[in-house]
Amino acid sequence: MQTALRTSLPETELASRANFAPHARVVREERQDERRIQASGLPLSIRGLRKSFGDNEVLRGIDLHIPAGQFVAIVGKSGCGKSTLLRLIAGLEKIDAGSISFGQDIQPEDIRVMFQEPRLLPWARVLANVEVGLGRDRASTDAHARAEKALTEVGLADKREQWPSVLSGGQKQRVALGRALVSRPRVLAFDEPLGALDALTRISMQRLLERVWRDQGFTAILVTHDVSEAVALADRVLVIEEGRIAHDVTVNAARPRQRGSADLAGLEGSILSHLLSADDRT
Amino acid sequence: MSLIDSISLPRSISLPRIDGLIQWIVPLAIIGIWQVASVTGFVPTRVLPAPSDVVLAGWKLLLSGELVRNIWVSFWRASIGFLIGGSIGFAFGLANGLSQLSARLTDTTLQMVRNVPHLALIPLVILWFGIDESAKLFLVALGVFFPIYLNTLHGIRTVDPQLIEMGRIYGMTDGELFRRVIFPGALPSIFVGIRFALGIMWLTLIVAETIAASSGLGYMAMQAREFMLIDVVVLSILIYALLGKLADSASRVLERLTLSWHPAFQKR
Numbered sequence: 001m002q003t004a005l006r007t008s009l010p011e012t013e014l015a016s017r018a019n020f021a022p023h024a025r026v027v028r029e030e031r032q033d034e035r036r037i038q039a040s041g042l043p044l045s046i047r048g049l050r051k052s053f054g055d056n057e058v059l060r061g062i063d064l065h066i067p068a069g070q071f072v073a074i075v076g077k078s079g080c081g082k083s084t085l086l087r088l089i090a091g092l093e094k095i096d097a098g099s100i101s102f103g104q105d106i107q108p109e110d111i112r113v114m115f116q117e118p119r120l121l122p123w124a125r126v127l128a129n130v131e132v133g134l135g136r137d138r139a140s141t142d143a144h145a146r147a148e149k150a151l152t153e154v155g156l157a158d159k160r161e162q163w164p165s166v167l168s169g170g171q172k173q174r175v176a177l178g179r180a181l182v183s184r185p186r187v188l189a190f191d192e193p194l195g196a197l198d199a200l201t202r203i204s205m206q207r208l209l210e211r212v213w214r215d216q217g218f219t220a221i222l223v224t225h226d227v228s229e230a231v232a233l234a235d236r237v238l239v240i241e242e243g244r245i246a247h248d249v250t251v252n253a254a255r256p257r258q259r260g261s262a263d264l265a266g267l268e269g270s271i272l273s274h275l276l277s278a279d280d281r282t
Numbered sequence: 283m284s285l286i287d288s289i290s291l292p293r294s295i296s297l298p299r300i301d302g303l304i305q306w307i308v309p310l311a312i313i314g315i316w317q318v319a320s321v322t323g324f325v326p327t328r329v330l331p332a333p334s335d336v337v338l339a340g341w342k343l344l345l346s347g348e349l350v351r352n353i354w355v356s357f358w359r360a361s362i363g364f365l366i367g368g369s370i371g372f373a374f375g376l377a378n379g380l381s382q383l384s385a386r387l388t389d390t391t392l393q394m395v396r397n398v399p400h401l402a403l404i405p406l407v408i409l410w411f412g413i414d415e416s417a418k419l420f421l422v423a424l425g426v427f428f429p430i431y432l433n434t435l436h437g438i439r440t441v442d443p444q445l446i447e448m449g450r451i452y453g454m455t456d457g458e459l460f461r462r463v464i465f466p467g468a469l470p471s472i473f474v475g476i477r478f479a480l481g482i483m484w485l486t487l488i489v490a491e492t493i494a495a496s497s498g499l500g501y502m503a504m505q506a507r508e509f510m511l512i513d514v515v516v517l518s519i520l521i522y523a524l525l526g527k528l529a530d531s532a533s534r535v536l537e538r539l540t541l542s543w544h545p546a547f548q549k550r
Contacts, residue, residue: 092451108453119448123466123543132462135453165545179452 041069041219042110042186044089048098051084058084060243062098071213071220073230076240077275083191085240086113086223090189102187109135109183116192118172120164126175127151127160133179150182151175153212170201174208181212188213190222194229203259206233210256227275231268232257239274247274331513336520339513348502353521356487356498359415360525363422364483368476371427375434375475379468380460385435392431400424401489413494418487425486426479433475437468470544473537480529488522 044066051059058081066072074082087093089100090113102110112133120129130147131138137146151157154174164172173193180188190209194202210233213220224230230237231251239247249271253264313333319325320332327335343349374392378385400421411417441464449463491500499518506514541547 090451092447108451113451115444115448117444119442119444121445121463121466123469123541124462132449132452132454163543163548165543165548 040186040217042102042104042106043068044187044219044221045101045103046089046098047101049085049088049095049100050097051081051088051093052096058243059088062243062245064238064245066219066221069217069219071222071233071235073222073224073234073237074240075224075227075230075237075271075275078225080240081243082223082240086189086191086221089187089221106186109137110185111187111189112180112183112185113189113191114173114176114180114193116195118164118169118176120172120175120179122164124164125160126156126162126164126167129164129175130178130182133182135183137183147178147182150178153181153215154178154208168201170197170205173197173205177208177212181216184216185218187219187221190220190224192224193222195225202229207256209233214255227271228259228264228268231264231271232259237267237271239271247271328512331516335513336517339511340517343502343514343517352497352499352502353525356491356500357525359418359491359498360422360483360487360529363419363487364426364479366419367423367426368430368479370423371430371475371479372434372472374427375431375472376438379435379438380464389435392428396428396432401486404490404493408494413496417494418490418498421490422483422486425482429478429482430472430475433471433478434468437471437475438464440471441467470541473533473541476533477530480533481526484522484526484529 044064046062046064049059049062049064050057062085074085076082084093088095090111092113120126121132124132127144127147130151131143133150134140134143134146137143148157148160151160154177156171156174156178159167159171159175164175167175177193193209194205197205206229209220209222220234222230222233227237234251237247237249237251238245239249249267251264251267253261257264316325316330317333320327320330320335331339340349374388378389403421403424407417407420411420445463445467446459449459454462487498488500491498492504495501499521503515503518506512506518538547
């Protein structure tokens with residue numbers, strides 16, 4: 001059985017994937033219906049993944065299996081390669097060596113990324129921005145209804161006709177989340193999505209992330225520099241050091257999680273000491 | 283999905299109320315002081331005719347049909363020249379903003395030509411075209427070309443690369459990416475170019491009509507000078523000011539219609 005391996009794709013691949021042959025479209029629509037019934041996550045297998053920028057080898061052989069629907073947080077110091085790993089998973093960068101497999105053929109709409117910046121189109125109203133997330137389904141008749149549903153999920157249905165410039169930072173990020181969710185992705189990658197928000201907004205956004213993840217069951221990959229955020233949200237925390245996975249920590253705590261509880265704090269402390277001891281060695 | 287969808291219209295265009303009148307206080311005051319100074323003989327009418335005399339001269343020219351004809355000729359030259367130069371500048375701006383090859387091929391050449399003051403070409407243009415219409419159109423088009431070219435290019439180059447990456451991730455085709463991300467992103471800068479170009483358009487036309495023309499406002503002013511009709515000279519200058527203001531207002535209205543998303547154009 002042929003699985004979709006994401007190997008060195010040229011950058012234009014993303015654009016050219018939008019022009020599928022008509023028969024492929026029919027197949028995809030059937031798949032879409034099936035997916036709406038069971039919008040489940042995809043498993044992820046990474047083998048021997050390497051990536052360099054010039055002489056700088058950022059990822060030095062990553063082997064990783066993520067079961068479908070798991071919430072994985074990736075932490076590490078800046079420059080450790082965590083964002084690069086996320087961009088490779090999302091198909092934003094070319095792979096130098098190794099492979100990333102999702103166990104089956106995937107569509108561009110199956111994987112979505114949320115960045116630290118909301119990246120909303122300032123000249124499109126909130127609802128139109130969410131519709132962008134539908135990808136090739138933008139022209140379909142239920143595009144509006146689906147975008148409104150996604151906007152309701154992130155609690156911004158009343159802002160649908162606003163310009164992004166009048167929204168607060170947290171609201172913009174929620175619109176970006178709605179845009180990522182509207183195509184019912186099966187893998188959602190977050191690149192420090194809450195990094196630019198104030199502490200209170202962060203906490204309410206973390207709750208929102210946890211809720212939509214539990215509702216929709218996608219596989220979530222969260223890159224963050226905030227260990228307490230990683231521990232509060234993830235099933236599993238990966239610590240990356242110098243381009244390799246240095247620690248793989250399982251978080252066994254009931255959901256929804258109580259922030260600041262003793263066992264989470266203990267786990268946070270031990271991950272932090274891992275990170276800091278690496279600092280002492282260098 | 284067309285451009286109109288992506289830049290959608292604002293709900294209402296506010297009409298200028300009392301606030302809008304404030305800007306006219308200073309020009310009206312100047313005219314008032316000027317009238318008083320002329321009537322009292324403080325400023326000799328040989329140097330500067332009274333505003334009332336200028337209005338009278340305008341009225342006479344209006345009745346003879348000369349004024350309307352000359353304004354129309356100048357307006358026509360300005361618009362056609364602007365359209366030609368503006369479209370070529372816009373096309374080059376797009377091409378060089380979107381294609382590295384095109385930019386490397388033509389940008390250096392265009393920058394060299396830009397450094398020649400286009401009015402310096404007047405002797406050459408007269409030799410080429412005589413004092414024909416094409417001479418004026420050529421000069422206006424050339425003058426208008428550069429601000430629009432430079433600002434379109436700058437606008438496209440400075441579109442947020444993160445937004446372009448976002449568009450690609452969400453499966454936009456090249457055409458959609460242009461319509462929904464690149465062009466709207468470049469539009470504020472393009473408008474800066476248009477407003478610069480409008481200024482250059484009038485400047486070029488005045489000079490060209492003053493030096494080599496047989497009709498138009500500049501010609502009217504030069505003819506009046508020959509016959510010492512100082513009121514007509516002043517009238518021509520005022521009409522230029524008015525036309526320039528009109529062109530600027532038109533571009534502002536257009537800007538407000540298309541950039542209603544921009545924080546600078548939102549009502550507080």
